[in-house]
Amino acid sequence: MEVTVIGTGRMGSALVKRLASQGFTVYAWNRTREKLRDLPAKPIEDVSQARGLVFIFVADDEALNAVRGVGGDVVSLAGTYSVGAVAAFSIRLSSMGIGFLASPVVGGPGDVERGTAIYIVGGPESTYQRVKDVFERLGTIIRLPTAESAMALKLAYNALLIGSMALLGEYVILSRTYGVDDETSKELLRRTVFKDVAEKYLDRILNPRGPPSFTLTLAAKDVHYAVKSAGDARTPLVVSSAVKSLYELLSTLGFGNEDYVRAGLLELVGGLREK
Numbered sequence: 320m321e322v323t324v325i326g327t328g329r330m331g332s333a334l335v336k337r338l339a340s341q342g343f344t345v346y347a348w349n350r351t352r353e354k355l356r357d358l359p360a361k362p363i364e365d366v367s368q369a370r371g372l373v374f375i376f377v378a379d380d381e382a383l384n385a386v387r388g389v390g391g392d393v394v395s396l397a398g399t400y401s402v403g404a405v406a407a408f409s410i411r412l413s414s415m416g417i418g419f420l421a422s423p424v425v426g427g428p429g430d431v432e433r434g435t436a437i438y439i440v441g442g443p444e445s446t447y448q449r450v451k452d453v454f455e456r457l458g459t460i461i462r463l464p465t466a467e468s469a470m471a472l473k474l475a476y477n478a479l480l481i482g483s484m485a486l487l488g489e490y491v492i493l494s495r496t497y498g499v500d501d502e503t504s505k506e507l508l509r510r511t512v513f514k515d516v517a518e519k520y521l522d523r524i525l526n527p528r529g530p531p532s533f534t535l536t537l538a539a540k541d542v543h544y545a546v547k548s549a550g551d552a553r554t555p556l557v558v559s560s561a562v563k564s565l566y567e568l569l570s571t572l573g574f575g576n577e578d579y580v581r582a583g584l585l586e587l588v589g590g591l592r593e594k
């Protein structure tokens with residue numbers, strides 16, 4: 320089956336590589352054309368030339384809104400967008416007779432490339448059946464009946480993860496403030512329900528290595544969409560609203576390209592406290 324990826328940033332380019340490794344013929348489009356150069360995909364000049372199953376992996380609602388006149392048989396929104404933007408995109412597509420799904424991803428670019436990512440696939444079963452063979456080669460699938468519910472679950476998960484990272488940073492700050500060394504803070508977590516979280520994220524927070532796979536700006540966007548999507552349904556998210564303010568503030572202050580897991584940490588927020 321032919322597959323197209325629209326938006327070949329960190330996630331889209333990883334998906335192109337995964338699809339190519341599974342033997343699919345892959346087409347790709349990106350606003351910045353140089354990013355297509357080394358990918359195992361045939362570049363297309365315009366999104367109207369998209370074919371087969373089309374994954375859209377652009378950054379945010381604004382970018383999604385800029386993707387107009389897309390071609391293909393079934394379009395699946397793989398990036399993280401607000402529930403309202405998913406609904407609006409679905410209405411645009413319905414007039415063109417193209418099948419529509421949302422397939423937001425839990426996991427980073429490495430997971431996508433290795434096939435260990437989780438795809439929350441929402442939309443009608445008849446549409447899913449047309450492209451199931453592709454999804455089954457990508458990773459773990461969680462199925463939901465609508466695109467909106469799939470995106471809502473992804474936003475709920477991200478708000479939980481991102482808020483947890485902010486609290487993990489503050490856990491380190493409070494411990495250090497009263498002279499507890501990082502090793503002891505880690506040891507306590509390792510003996511509790513937070514064991515896996517500590518093992519996966521604490522070292523990444525304390526000793527950053529290499530460029531981040533998910534930036535603070537994108538995390539701010541996700542929590543914003545979680546709060547907005549809940550608010551649109553008259554369900555205020557009080558704690559997520561505080562997390563959103565923290566991430567948006569840090570993004571505005573120029574930390575947008577930092578690893579999102581570091582938002583709660585000393586040198587970022589601690590610097591503000593001293594002022």
Ligand SMILES: NC(=O)c1ccc[n+]([C@@H]2O[C@H](COP(=O)([O-])OP(=O)(O)OC[C@H]3O[C@@H](n4cnc5c(N)ncnc54)[C@H](OP(=O)(O)O)[C@@H]3O)[C@@H](O)[C@H]2O)c1
Binds near residue numbers: 330349350376386427
């Ligand atoms: N990184 C992760 O770990 C991760 C995990 C799960 C989900 N996600 C979600 O996946 C999506 C992509 O994330 P990413 O990390 O791949 O981001 P990224 O590396 O920053 O790539 C963003 C992509 O969006 C495109 N784009 C931005 N604004 C655009 C516009 N106005 N018109 C057309 N294209 C536009 C960029 O094109 P240019 O190259 O031209 O800038 C690029 O292809 C986001 O929704 C993110 O929240 C990311």
